[in-house]
Amino acid sequence: MSKNKQEFNEIDLPGLALDLMLLGGQSFCWEKIGDNEYLGFDKDSLIELKYDGNKLYWQTYPELNNKTKIKQYFRLDTDHKPIHELIFADNNVKIAQQNLQTIRLLKQDFEIAFFSFIISQNNSLPIIRYRIKNLCQKFGNQIEYKGKIYHLFPSVESLMKASLAELSECKLGYRAKYVKSGAEFLAQNKAFYTLLKKADTKIEPVIREWLKEVNGIGDKVADCILVYGLGYDNIFPMDLWGRRLISKYYGLPEKAKYEHLRKWIKAHFRGYAAWAGQYLFEYTRLNWKDIKNESKKISNKPLKNRSSSHK
């Protein structure tokens, strides 16, 4: 009914691969509640989305019409033209985009990304979601919406106060102690938050080193937090899939040192490795059975320079 639709705000965002954006490898705080309908949560709100292929309809609760949140989360201020121009010049990314439609990077809450990707390690996507849900149910605030109780993402405080045994009840396995060290780290390093406020590409290595101080955060998880929680655009977290695809598409050795692969892909996608990586990651993991055996011609050439002639 159109009456129902009027409760929602709308944005023009044609051609999105929303399933992959919300239920793929970026965020673990969304569930699909209907055909092209999604419900997500963060630390203080629920977000409901509907999508018709062109317009994204959204609403926030309990604070209604929180445009600031949506704007930040979907990075509506980011100009995608130059990004797409650069990354689609790479044939592998272009093929991925043609198969998947448009994937936008989400800018999530820093702490949510922090804990989510600590928990994500050595796990599959559905299991990560399940474990984060457990964590929210046990430690997150409750919120009522349409007669149902939902759980929000826990605060650092509540996670810090949690005992190891309680955390383990969320079926986090050996990551329970990592969550604990993470919470302690955030609670005890207020200076770190001030550092985050002026997060620019210059201090990327500094933040990264801080993150890796945490027991349970290594190269890959640190990079995920930098991309999804802090909005760094030129990092491709080198996980299992990253290694597979960089080897398959660009001929680099799959078991090369993390730092080597990291530098290579940063240089290759000059500025937008995270955006390119998202396409490659989702496309490759969904089509791996076919891709694996393809004798794909390897393109190891650097992207052509595109002088951005503005008109």
Add this chain to the structure above:
DNA sequence: CTCCAGGTACTAA
């Protein structure tokens, strides 16, 4: 049953 999953810490050479 075995193997693996958007890795990391620990140990031994």
Add this chain to the structure above:
DNA sequence: TTAGTACCTGGA
């Protein structure tokens, strides 16, 4: 510095 391995847990 580098290679090898255990690790919680659930699903295939």
